[in-house]
Amino acid sequence: ELQFGIKEALSQLGIKEVNEGTSTGLNHFSGGEILESYSPVDGQLIAKVKTSTAADYEKVMEAATAAFKQFRLMPAPQRGEIVRQFGEKLRVHKEALGKLVSYEMGKSLQEGYGEVQEMIDICDFAVGLSRQLHGLTMHSERPGHRMYEQYHSLGVVGIISAFNFPVAVWAWNTALAWICGDVCVWKPSEKTPICAIACQNIISEVIKENNLPEGISGLINGDYTIGELLTKDIRVPLISATGSTRMGKIVAQVVAGRLGKSLLELGGNNAIIVTPDADIKMTVIGAVFGAVGTAGQRCTSTRRLIIHESIFDKVKDAIVAAYKQLRIGNPLDEKNHVGPLIDTQAVEMYQQALRKVVAEGGKILVEGGVLSGAGYESGCYVKPAIAEADNSFEIVQHETFAPVLYLLKYSGTVENAIAIQNGVAQGLSSAIMTNNLREAELFLSVTGSDCGIANVNIGTSGAEIGGAFGGEKETGGGRESGSDAWKVYMRRQTNTINYTTSLPLAQGIKFDL
Numbered sequence: 001e002l003q004f005g006i007k008e009a010l011s012q013l014g015i016k017e018v019n020e021g022t023s024t025g026l027n028h029f030s031g032g033e034i035l036e037s038y039s040p041v042d043g044q045l046i047a048k049v050k051t052s053t054a055a056d057y058e059k060v061m062e063a064a065t066a067a068f069k070q071f072r073l074m075p076a077p078q079r080g081e082i083v084r085q086f087g088e089k090l091r092v093h094k095e096a097l098g099k100l101v102s103y104e105m106g107k108s109l110q111e112g113y114g115e116v117q118e119m120i121d122i123c124d125f126a127v128g129l130s131r132q133l134h135g136l137t138m139h140s141e142r143p144g145h146r147m148y149e150q151y152h153s154l155g156v157v158g159i160i161s162a163f164n165f166p167v168a169v170w171a172w173n174t175a176l177a178w179i180c181g182d183v184c185v186w187k188p189s190e191k192t193p194i195c196a197i198a199c200q201n202i203i204s205e206v207i208k209e210n211n212l213p214e215g216i217s218g219l220i221n222g223d224y225t226i227g228e229l230l231t232k233d234i235r236v237p238l239i240s241a242t243g244s245t246r247m248g249k250i251v252a253q254v255v256a257g258r259l260g261k262s263l264l265e266l267g268g269n270n271a272i273i274v275t276p277d278a279d280i281k282m283t284v285i286g287a288v289f290g291a292v293g294t295a296g297q298r299c300t301s302t303r304r305l306i307i308h309e310s311i312f313d314k315v316k317d318a319i320v321a322a323y324k325q326l327r328i329g330n331p332l333d334e335k336n337h338v339g340p341l342i343d344t345q346a347v348e349m350y351q352q353a354l355r356k357v358v359a360e361g362g363k364i365l366v367e368g369g370v371l372s373g374a375g376y377e378s379g380c381y382v383k384p385a386i387a388e389a390d391n392s393f394e395i396v397q398h399e400t401f402a403p404v405l406y407l408l409k410y411s412g413t414v415e416n417a418i419a420i421q422n423g424v425a426q427g428l429s430s431a432i433m434t435n436n437l438r439e440a441e442l443f444l445s446v447t448g449s450d451c452g453i454a455n456v457n458i459g460t461s462g463a464e465i466g467g468a469f470g471g472e473k474e475t476g477g478g479r480e481s482g483s484d485a486w487k488v489y490m491r492r493q494t495n496t497i498n499y500t501t502s503l504p505l506a507q508g509i510k511f512d513l
């Protein structure tokens with residue numbers, strides 16, 4: 001029997017014992033193997049999902065391409081109205097869906113609700129945007145000519161998402177894609193398939209209520225082999241993929257091989273620089289939430305603290321003391337700060353990282369370890385750990401998706417700290433804690449942080465949806481969510497119109513017949 005009100009949440013979200021991979025829940029045709037989803041919270045079976053076969057994939061894609069032909073004709077503000085209704089439904093289901101996210105993925109209930117709030121926020125953003133898909137107009141160099149650009153719907157958008165944000169990343173993509181007139185096919189992580197079914201059930205209701213074609217939202221379940229069908233498919237002009245750098249490199253090559261577009265949001269190795277002018281209290285809150293929130297499984301999680309030698313011991317002591325306050329346990333119990341890792345494989349990676357940092361000469365400041373006994377039966381609960389290390393260590397250069405924080409020392413000016421911060425292959429999120437205007441501005445300047453996100457007196461994680469989200473270097477270069485990220489979901493067209501009776505050529509070229 002499932003505890004903590006999960007049974008009620010599942011029934012509210014239309015989750016059955018065995019769920020079918022579908023196009024929008026209107027069509028049931030999946031014939032694949034059964035995928036079982038176990039909660040890392042208590043090891044219980046949540047529900048089962050039928051994975052998609054190649055034949056199922058074909059049906060989903062046919063439904064999607066047919067839906068696109070119709071959906072692109074709907075005026076953008078009317079598509080915005082569909083997304084508005086989706087946001088309303090998410091408000092109704094925020095508690096149930098947030099709880100399911102917490103239970104299937106393991107993040108704290110607060111963060112589960114926060115994730116659903118991100119979905120609601122991006123819907124609101126997209127509704128407004130649906131009246132602002134602007135192109136520019138330009139002055140033509142030729143008399144009697146008008147020149148402008150417009151954005152047209154692109155087609156089927158393939159979305160590949162990771163377990164750590166099992167619902168929000170899908171919504172960042174779909175909310176924008178839908179107002180742009182695109183349709184979506186989603187390949188969620190096989191570690192969080194029930195969250196995906198729940199999302200699909202919610203959007204299916206909206207689609208049904210508005211008599212829209214079901215192919216607007218497709219869902220395919222399974223491992224990377226089903227994802228591969230999507231990345232290779234020439235009917236999919238854009239693949240938006242979130243996950244490891246390893247996965248991203250494969251996706252990027254496959255999609256580039258057919259000259260498709262890809263939007264990649266891959267690994268991070270995010271650091272906070274702590275200068276002598278930092279507010280230590282703020283630094284501790286930002287660093288600890290950044291390092292242990294979502295049990296260190298955000299792509300924006302704080303992995304490295306780069307601390308000036310003059311305040312190193314002071315900051316270290318404050319952080320170590322804060323770690324002593326952390327309560328690890330059932331994430332649905334709001335007095336706990338840290339929930340479990342996603343699975344025992346992740347626990348193994350965490351243990352390997354700790355062994356490796358010691359082997360490379362690091363010093364453990366807060367001991368890690370796997371918890372066992374009452375409340376920890378799933379075997380996925382670990383203690384957040386801290387090690388003093390060097391940026392050159394192989395393990396520090398690597399993104400370990402677990403609560404392991406490395407403290408690195410710098411001396412001299414902030415330029416040295418910036419060099420350490422930039423001295424990794426990844427480029428997602430970064431932060432500086434300082435009250436010194438010169439240091440802050442230098443950090444944000446062209447010679448400062450090389451990341452897609454650079455914050456001052458804020459940690460590395462917990463970005464708002466209004467900004468473009470993504471990073472440089474091995475993070476993949478894509479931008480999702482706010483600002484003008486919508487443009488990648490549309491195709492741009494430049495139009496020049498001649499309203500005279502002669503045909504002058506550009507660049508003054510003469511061509512008389």
Ligand code: UN1
Binds near residue numbers: 164165298299301460
């Ligand atoms: C991710 O971990 O893939 O900035 C996304 C954050 C969240 C999104 C993280 N808004 O931490």
